[in-house]
Every structure is written in C-alpha cells, then in structure tokens.
Amino acid sequence: MAVTIKDVAQRVGKSVTTVSRALHGYDDVSEETRTLVEKVAEEMGYRPNTLAQRLQKRTTDTLGLVLPTFGPRFSDPFFSEFLAGIGNKAADFGYDLLVSTQPPGEREMHAYKQAVESRRVDGFVVVRTRMNDERINYLRGIDFPFVAFGRTHGELDFPFVDEDSQHGMRLMAQHIIQQGFHRVACIAPEPDLMFAKYRLDGFREGLAEAGGSLEDRYLKYSDLTQRGGYEKANELLAMDEPPTAIAACNDLMAFGAIRAAHEQGLAIGEEIAITGFDDIPMSEHFHPPLTTVNQPIYEIGGRVCEMLIHHIQGKPLEEEQVILKPSLVLRESTGVETEEDI
Amino acid sequence: MAVTIKDVAQRVGKSVTTVSRALHGYDDVSEETRTLVEKVAEEMGYRPNTLAQRLQKRTTDTLGLVLPTFGPRFSDPFFSEFLAGIGNKAADFGYDLLVSTQPPGEREMHAYKQAVESRRVDGFVVVRTRMNDERINYLRGIDFPFVAFGRTHGELDFPFVDEDSQHGMRLMAQHIIQQGFHRVACIAPEPDLMFAKYRLDGFREGLAEAGGSLEDRYLKYSDLTQRGGYEKANELLAMDEPPTAIAACNDLMAFGAIRAAHEQGLAIGEEIAITGFDDIPMSEHFHPPLTTVNQPIYEIGGRVCEMLIHHIQGKPLEEEQVILKPSLVLRESTGVETEEDI
DNA sequence: AGTATATTCCAAAACGTTTTGGGAGTCAAA
DNA sequence: TTTGACTCCCAAAACGTTTTGGAATATACT
Numbered sequence: 001m002a003v004t005i006k007d008v009a010q011r012v013g014k015s016v017t018t019v020s021r022a023l024h025g026y027d028d029v030s031e032e033t034r035t036l037v038e039k040v041a042e043e044m045g046y047r048p049n050t051l052a053q054r055l056q057k058r059t060t061d062t063l064g065l066v067l068p069t070f071g072p073r074f075s076d077p078f079f080s081e082f083l084a085g086i087g088n089k090a091a092d093f094g095y096d097l098l099v100s101t102q103p104p105g106e107r108e109m110h111a112y113k114q115a116v117e118s119r120r121v122d123g124f125v126v127v128r129t130r131m132n133d134e135r136i137n138y139l140r141g142i143d144f145p146f147v148a149f150g151r152t153h154g155e156l157d158f159p160f161v162d163e164d165s166q167h168g169m170r171l172m173a174q175h176i177i178q179q180g181f182h183r184v185a186c187i188a189p190e191p192d193l194m195f196a197k198y199r200l201d202g203f204r205e206g207l208a209e210a211g212g213s214l215e216d217r218y219l220k221y222s223d224l225t226q227r228g229g230y231e232k233a234n235e236l237l238a239m240d241e242p243p244t245a246i247a248a249c250n251d252l253m254a255f256g257a258i259r260a261a262h263e264q265g266l267a268i269g270e271e272i273a274i275t276g277f278d279d280i281p282m283s284e285h286f287h288p289p290l291t292t293v294n295q296p297i298y299e300i301g302g303r304v305c306e307m308l309i310h311h312i313q314g315k316p317l318e319e320e321q322v323i324l325k326p327s328l329v330l331r332e333s334t335g336v337e338t339e340e341d342i
Numbered sequence: 343m344a345v346t347i348k349d350v351a352q353r354v355g356k357s358v359t360t361v362s363r364a365l366h367g368y369d370d371v372s373e374e375t376r377t378l379v380e381k382v383a384e385e386m387g388y389r390p391n392t393l394a395q396r397l398q399k400r401t402t403d404t405l406g407l408v409l410p411t412f413g414p415r416f417s418d419p420f421f422s423e424f425l426a427g428i429g430n431k432a433a434d435f436g437y438d439l440l441v442s443t444q445p446p447g448e449r450e451m452h453a454y455k456q457a458v459e460s461r462r463v464d465g466f467v468v469v470r471t472r473m474n475d476e477r478i479n480y481l482r483g484i485d486f487p488f489v490a491f492g493r494t495h496g497e498l499d500f501p502f503v504d505e506d507s508q509h510g511m512r513l514m515a516q517h518i519i520q521q522g523f524h525r526v527a528c529i530a531p532e533p534d535l536m537f538a539k540y541r542l543d544g545f546r547e548g549l550a551e552a553g554g555s556l557e558d559r560y561l562k563y564s565d566l567t568q569r570g571g572y573e574k575a576n577e578l579l580a581m582d583e584p585p586t587a588i589a590a591c592n593d594l595m596a597f598g599a600i601r602a603a604h605e606q607g608l609a610i611g612e613e614i615a616i617t618g619f620d621d622i623p624m625s626e627h628f629h630p631p632l633t634t635v636n637q638p639i640y641e642i643g644g645r646v647c648e649m650l651i652h653h654i655q656g657k658p659l660e661e662e663q664v665i666l667k668p669s670l671v672l673r674e675s676t677g678v679e680t681e682e683d684i
Numbered sequence: 685a686g687t688a689t690a691t692t693c694c695a696a697a698a699c700g701t702t703t704t705g706g707g708a709g710t711c712a713a714a
Numbered sequence: 715t716t717t718g719a720c721t722c723c724c725a726a727a728a729c730g731t732t733t734t735g736g737a738a739t740a741t742a743c744t
Binding site: 002045047048049050051052054055060067069072073074075076077078079080081083084085087088090091096097098099100101102111117118119120225226227230255256258259262280281282284285286287289298 | 344387389390391392393394396397402409411414415416417418419420421422423425426427429430432433438439440441442443444453459460461462567568569572594597598600601604622623624626627628629630631640
Binding site: 014015016017018021027028029030033052054055056057058 | 691692693694695696698699700701
C-alpha cells in the first residue's frame with residue numbers, strides 16, 4: 001500500500017542501502033544521487049515506517065505515563081496541566097507519549113510491567129509518589145529508566161523533581177497564625193502518599209514555630225477530591241469547638257471545605273481561613289479566591305520529561321534531583337485583600 | 343538481551359514456527375509440545391516483542407488522541423475525565439493510547455499527519471469538533487479510521503457521538519425564564535466550535551418558546567476558561583441595564599461569571615441566575631452549586647473509543663452516529679433549592 | 685607501472701515476529 | 715500395496731528498516 005524504501009530505491013535505480021544512507025545524510029553518497037533520492041522520495045511521498053525503524057534500532061522513542069485515577073469521575077485539573085507539560089516537551093524531542101489510566105494497585109503495576117516487558121516504552125514518568133512506592137521499587141530493581149515527580153521514603157537514589165512542599169506548608173502555617181486564626185485544622189490525603197507526609201510535617205513545624213500546634217482531633221484524612229474536602233470540613237465544623245482555620249493539602253479539597261463553610265454561613269477569610277495547595281488555575285477564580293501554595297505544574301512536567309529523555313539517551317544530567325522552592329499565593333480565603341496578580 | 347522466541351525454540355528443541363503456533367493455540371501442534379512450550383516460555387520469561395509483532399501484522403494496536411490545548415495552563419477537568427473514559431476502554435480492548443497536546447492549527451494538523459503517515463496509530467479520536475473541521479476533512483479524505491466527539495457543519499457521513507446540546511440549552515432557557523429571570527445573557531465560545539452553534543441555537547429557541555429573546559448586546563464571545571467567563575461577565579454586569587441571567591456555554595466560564603457576580607455583591611440565584619454546561623464534578627461543589635446540563639463525559643469517552651475500535655477491526659457498528667439526550671441539573675445558581683443528589 | 689587513497693555504491697545480515705506452503709510419518713481403508 | 719486422511723512439524727518468506735563489511739572504480743602519488 002504505502003510507499004516503502006524499496007519502491008524509492010527501484011525508482012531511482014539504486015540500492016535500498018544507498019537510499020537509506022542518502023536520506024540520513026551519510027557522506028558516502030554522492031551529492032548527485034542524494035538530491036535525486038530526496039527529490040524522488042518527496043515526489044513519491046515516502047515516509048519511513050516507524051515500526052520498522054524502531055524494531056531495527058531497538059528503541060521505541062516512546063515515553064510511558066500511567067495516571068493514577070480514582071474511580072470513573074477522574075477529573076483533576078492538576079493532571080491535565082501536568083500532561084500538557086510532558087506532552088509538549090516530548091513532542092519537542094520527537095518522542096511519543098503513551099498514556100494509560102489505572103487506579104493504584106495491581107492493575108497499575110500490571111500496566112507498568114506489561115509496557116516494560118513487551119518493550120513498548122523507553123522510560124516512564126512516575127507521578128504522585130508514595131511512601132514505599134512499588135512502581136519505583138520495580139523500575140529501580142530492573143534498572144529501567146524513569147524520572148519521578150516526587151520523592152519516596154527511604155533511599156533516594158533515583159532522579160526526580162519535587163517541590164519542597166514541607167517548606168511551603170511551613171510558610172502557610174505561619175501565615176495562618178499571623179492572620180490571627182489559632183484553632184487550626186488540616187485535611188490531609190492518605191498518609192501513604194509521599195507529599196502528604198511532607199505537607200503535614202511542614203504544617204506542624206510551621207505551627208510550632210509560630211507557637212501553635214495541630215491537635216489530633218483537628219486532623220482529618222480524605223481523598224483528594226472536592227467531595228472529600230466537603231465531607232471532612234463538615235465533620236470539623238460540626239465539632240463542639242470547631243477550628244477557625246482549615247488547611248487542605250490540595251486545592252480541590254480546599255474548594256470542598258469552602259463550600260462546607262459557606263453552607264454554615266461562615267464568612268470565609270474572616271470567621272474562618274481556608275487554604276489549599278497547588279494553585280491550579282481555578283483557585284484564583286474561586287469564591288473567595290483561594291490562598292494556596294504555588295506549584296509550577298506545567299513547568300515541572302516539562303522538566304521531568306526532559307530529564308527522562310536525557311536519561312534514556314545516556315546524556316549526563318546536570319541535576320539528578322531537583323527540589324523547587326515554593327511560594328505562597330495569598331488571597332481572600334485567609335483574609336488577604338489583594339488586587340490579584342494578573 | 344531479552345528472551346526471544348528463538349531462544350525458546352532452541353530450548354525446547356523445536357522450530358520457531360512451532361513455538362509461535364503453540365503459543366497462539368493453533369491445532370496443528372501436539373498437546374505435549376504445546377504444554378512443553380508454554381512451560382519453557384514461562385520459565386524463561388518470554389514476552390513477545392510488541393514492535394516485531396506489530397510490524398509483521400501491519401497494525402499498531404494504538405489509538406491516537408490529540409488534545410486541543412490553549413496555552414500552557416491547560417487545565418480543563420473536562421479533558422481529564424474524557425481521557426480516563428477513553429483510556430480505560432482502550433485498555434480493556436488491549437489498545438495503547440497515544441496522546442499529544444497541540445493548540446488548534448498548523449502544529450495540530452502536523453501531529454495528525456505525522457501519526458498517519460509514519461503509521462503510528464490505527465485510528466483517531468477527534469474531540470471538540472469545529473464547524474469546518476480540517477482534521478475531519480483530512481481523515482475522511484484519506485479514509486483513515488476515526489470517531490468524533492461532536493458533529494460538524496455540512497455532511498455528516500462519519501461516525502460520531504454527540505450530545506444534543508441544542509435540546510439541552512433549549513431546556514435551560516426555559517428553566518431560566520420559568521425561574522423569573524427575563525433579561526437573559528449568554529457567554530458563548532468562538533463560533534467556530536460546533537457545539538457553540540448548537541448551544542446558542544438551542545438557547546435562542548428555548549427563549550423564543552418561552553416568549554423571550556436573546557438581544558445582541560447580551561451575547562458575548564469568550565474562550566472556554568474561567569478567566570474568560572469572568573471578564574465577559576464583568577462587561578455584562580457593567581452595562582447600563584445589566585442582564586439578570588447569564589447562561590455560559592460551559593461550566594468553567596460559568597464559574598468565572600459567578601465570581602464576577604459575587605464581586606458585584608449580587609445574590610446568585612436570587613438577583614441573578616447563572617448556568618453552565620457539562621456538569622463537571624466541580625459544579626456540584628461550587629458556591630453556589632451550579633445549575634448546568636449534564637454530559638456523561640466518561641461514558642462518552644468510553645463509547646467513542648469502543649466505536650473506534652470496532653471500526654478499525656472492521657466490525658459493523660450497530661449505531662454509527664449517536665446523539666444522547668441531555669438532562670438538566672438544577673441547583674442553587676438559578677435559585678433552585680435542593681438536597682443535592684448524592 | 686604499481687600502489688595508495690578517495691569516492692561511491694551495495695549485498696546481506698539483522699531486528700523479532702507470524703504466516704505460507706508444504707513435508708514426513710502413521711494409520712486405516714481400499 | 716496403494717491411497718487418503720490425519721497429525722505434527724518446519725524452512726523460508728515476509729513485514730520495512732538500518733548497519734556491516736566490503737567491492738568497484740577513479741584519481742593521485744611514487
């Protein structure tokens with residue numbers, strides 16, 4: 001059907017070898033035949049068959065990304081932005097991006113193993129790391145290229161990009177106290193997620209440094225959804241002595257908490273402070289605009305992707321392990337009045 | 343490095359052919375050798391090389407999806423849910439999903455053409471169709487398999503799934519009028535998007551049927567982001583005679599409009615009604631909860647994917663063109679008090 | 685003239701599969 | 715004993731590339 005290199009060779013009256021070498025700029029082919037080959041290939045609409053090229057070069061030029069989804073209504077703006085960051089960078093380098101969606105667990109691991117064993121990808125981007133991360137253990141065990149977004153507990157002898165969310169949450173705690181909110185609660189995700197630990201630790205440190213503390217009764221665990229944040233915030237607000245500040249560990253849960261506070265008729269930013277983490281685009285446009293910790297998700301995606309490609313190509317990485325300093329974004333949900341930075 | 347079928351063949355003392363046929367359940371191989379082959383293959387950890395298989399079978403077992411992104415901060419919850427729908431269904435059928443992200447235009451078309459010409463995918467999911475859709479023209483022109491989410495203007499001789507958003511917006515218009523809001527505005531996306539036409543047409547029809555109309559000054563065009571909705575709503579609310587209802591053509595823009603109304607101190611659902619379209623998970627948890635038109639995004643993704651796979655495999659489609667009836671989700675942003683459906 | 689050196693080319697192997705088109709052996713029926 | 719059917723097997727071709735390891739010719743230098 002399609003035009004193959006053999007067809008081109010026949011047409012120019014040269015061997016397949018010569019055509020291939022002409023097209024790849026080898027210098028053992030005369031200027032004359034090179035231009036002829038190029039012309040004919042162009043005319044015939046020759047496009048190399050990627051599969052054949054990849055088989056021969058023993059490389060897939062493909063990156064793998066397994067998105068950890070929870071339930072069908074997977075709808076985390078965080079991931080679409082991260083995906084765009086990876087995807088665009090991958091395209092720049094001529095790599096394909098193979099995406100699959102699996103909830104953490106057996107099927108997820110199966111997706112990784114299958115991709116590795118049947119040689120579908122050259123490397124992985126591992127996202128949302130966990131305390132003891134089976135994906136990373138596996139990939140490290142077989143020495144398969146990957147770069148993680150996030151760290152793990154224990155040995156950190158693999159390449160990653162992470163934000164210093166411990167520091168971010170420390171700043172956030174201090175900000176909350178400074179704004180005059182003293183009964184402070186936190187909604188954290190399942191503690192198996194690595195960033196949960198960092199954010200919670202940082203939050204505790206920040207409170208301690210500002211002379212406060214996080215009481216056990218004010219610590220709630222939830223999934224990372226709005227619904228989860230809503231439910232846990234409702235529990236908190238129904239207590240005898242409800243908190244006057246709720247720090248959620250991501251923006252989505254903060255949105256849920258805001259809704260709960262609204263329903264209780266609380267003036268957010270005055271009677272209660274609510275904070276998030278991530279600074280997804282929506283947080284600026286929420287009512288009220290959300291105080292949160294900025295995470296340059298798109299850039300991180302690009303960075304991770306670039307590191308992975310270098311890794312695959314055996315190029316040395318100038319920085320194997322990147323930790324970014326976060327910055328606070330202060331908005332009305334903690335009582336800060338601002339003309340929003342546009 | 344990795345175990346090939348040749349290694350297995352050598353080990354069992356049979357030909358490569360026999361091993362291949364044993365592993366694929368052909369009946370011209372004895373029960374004895376079959377079990378032996380299976381055992382040895384298992385022991386040696388043999389996994390067929392996908393690339394080689396695909397080259398030989400002249401198929402890629404891969405679906406293409408090019409997400410139309412606008413700018414780096416691409417963060418549309420709509421797409422992550424749609425992606426999950428496609429991804430999970432593709433996995434069920436053993437297909438890979440190749441994702442790239444490109445803004446509409448030249449680079450986008452290049453992504454399609456490259457994937458087709460270098461034979462990287464067996465078919466495409468085309469999302470967010472446009473009036474005169476170059477992607478569809480191209481794919482149809484070369485008779486390449488695809489299924490669209492959405493229709494186009496003109497001939498509809500290709501497989502698609504779409505929601506009858508015309509009907510949805512008709513219902514919405516009537517609901518708004520019924521709730522007693524009469525100065526009605528609309529924020530629509532660039533008219534090149536096909537669903538913009540349907541939604542706007544439907545909205546006009548609904549208003550007409552309820553004895554109203556959409557004045558030109560109350561029609562604003564925007565991108566599909568929150569920021570856009572916010573800006574256009576501000577323009578509307580700054581008019582001498584501002585509208586008392588704003589129907590946005592997606593939830594994200596509605597969120598932006600809500601923020602604008604909040605900032606004007608308007609009581610949403612009472613002094614002004616605001617509506618969206620899509621019913622992304624967040625719309626239930628917004629403040630106030632958003633009246634919108636439900637679109638089963640995850641299911642549509644799965645449906646489109648399944649249709650595409652059938653198409654690729656040459657199986658007849660029971661339904662080539664699917665149009666789903668939408669349903670209104672009434673919430674507080676139009677003054678409806680509900681115990682939310684959980 | 686003979687030898688080295690460029691220059692230009694290509695046959696064949698390789699990547700790892702699946703499929704094609706038989707072949708050899710056994711057994712029962714003619 | 716031949717014939718036909720059946721069972722089990724396999725060499726070789728094919729998929730479409732790239733790379734290896736020369737070969738052939740022309741040119742330049744002793």
